[in-house]
Amino acid sequence: MAKIGIFYGSSTGHTEKIAELIAKAFGDDATTINVSDASPDDLNKFPNLIFGTSTWDIGGMQDDWEDFIEMLKKADLKKKKIALFGLGDQENFPDSFADGMGVLYDQIAGKTTIVGAWPTDGxxxxxxxxxxxxxxxxxxxxxxxxxxxxxxxxxMWVEMLRTEFV
Ligand SMILES: Cc1cc2nc3c(=O)[nH]c(=O)nc-3n(C[C@H](O)[C@H](O)[C@H](O)COP(=O)(O)O)c2cc1C
Incomplete structure (x- = not known):
């Protein structure tokens, strides 16, 4: 499989931990990159991208994504395959659950191929x-x-992505 770059933003470490779990499940093909240290050039290194954000401020992306999204808007994502993951708290924020991932999706939808949709069961x-x-x-x-x-x-998600990534 072609290389996978896992870009994440994390305020208390949860999203970072999940990025590392995902990388481990993919093995040598995957690299994790904190968006607070990332440059647009980093995106060019990977045909497959995974973007992960938690949700903050009732329905917003994690803070570091707010900055990186400006770079992302200028990047050419046409040939990429991109999967998203999002962290949230369904008990305390049932009306804005994992909204941050939805905000991120809206920024890239129509500019790339997005894979990895996930059922709401559970x-x-x-x-x-x-x-x-x-x-x-x-x-x-x-x-x-x-x-x-x-x-x-x-x-389960990583197994699914193995069939959807290039
Ligand atoms: C002030 C505050 C606001 C939050 N807002 C939301 C929210 O609107 N929706 C949601 O699903 N989770 C919300 N969360 C929960 C976080 O997204 C969740 O704890 C996440 O695991 C944090 O991940 P991180 O440590 O990688 O940033 C909020 C948490 C805090 C403390």
């Missing part, structure tokens, strides 16, 4: 901007309430 929430056509636009992880499910969710 989550309890009212509303999410990460929901499009009845599925999440990427993997959703809730470390605050469902950390026991994380390992299995990551494993």
């Amino acid at each position: 989550y309890e929430f009212e509303e999410s901007d990460a929901l499009k056509d009845g599925k999440f636009v990427g993997l959703v992880i809730d470390e605050d309430n469902q950390s026991k499910l994380t390992g299995e969710r990551v494993k």
